[in-house]
Amino acid sequence: MADEVKPISPLKNLLAGGFGGMCLVFVGHPLDTVKVRLQTQPPSLPGQPPMYSGTFDCFRKTLMREGIRGLYRGMAAPIVGVTPMFAVCFFGFGLGKKLQQKHPEDVLSYPQIFAAGMLSGVFTTGIMTPGERIKCLLQIQASSGETKYAGPLDCAKKLYKEAGIRGIYKGTVLTLMRDVPASGMYFMTYEWLKNIFTPEGKSVNELSVPRILVAGGFAGIFNWAVAIPPDVLKSRFQTAPPGKYPNGFRDVLRELIRDEGITSLYKGFNAVMIRAFPANAVSDWRGLCFFRLGLRAECRWSNFCLLLRLNWGLSFSGVQPSARASLFVPFPKPLR
16 A cells, blocks of 8 residues: 555664764754853852853853863763663653553543653653763863863763762752653643644644644743753752752752742753754754665654754654654653
């Protein structure tokens, strides 16, 4: 049959997703470094200007003082975690849907999609937390004036030596607080927008690719609107010296609100928004080229719907245009 969807190799999907995700990390990491440095900069003294006045000031100063390498500090950790994250996210979201369906063809309500997305955030936390911990420490150490870690492996070794496995997984609760609701919001908003963009009398499966990409982009904005406050708390907590916040995120939140006000919970928001579209565009294009050149497979479209949060791409082979839209699956997360 002409419109029959051919089976897609899970290995091909995993490889294309991982490769696309690596490219996304490469393009988006400089602004991720800016985001983390803005989130972790100390409050300025009375009468003194802050270390960074904003996104572009932080980018400029980092580039001038440390060169292009300064913008890519800590990139190895998310690069290593991209492919397993892709697989775990797929598994978590699929399991979340399956647990709520009596039959495979059942259509889930928006709250059910939200719940399935939240479960995917739970599953990815085990990979996200150590990667985020190492990444953030490497991103801020140059701006703090102290070079304690020579690289990701050295950072992991020293963290383990100082505090064991708990030192590497510091910030797990805050990572859950960020990724669980944000992932649910992304998936739910994405499905809601797809339905809004579908013309009357048409099926969501017939939705054009540009409309799907727009739905994914706006869903990513909703995702980060939820994710930024706990992300700020997580960055502060994970980069703080041992013992600074004995009561965990409550101490971080109390200090931030007292010293810098409620708006401090949205530090780095501009950097996140600026990063999203170009990073995911490169992920999309590179995943396509990888399939064509490396695997010699026909790869026509890749998943662009993770736009702001996630670091993976998904490519499809042998899918007819009328069937493509139904196969686009958004992913909750970022890279962070």
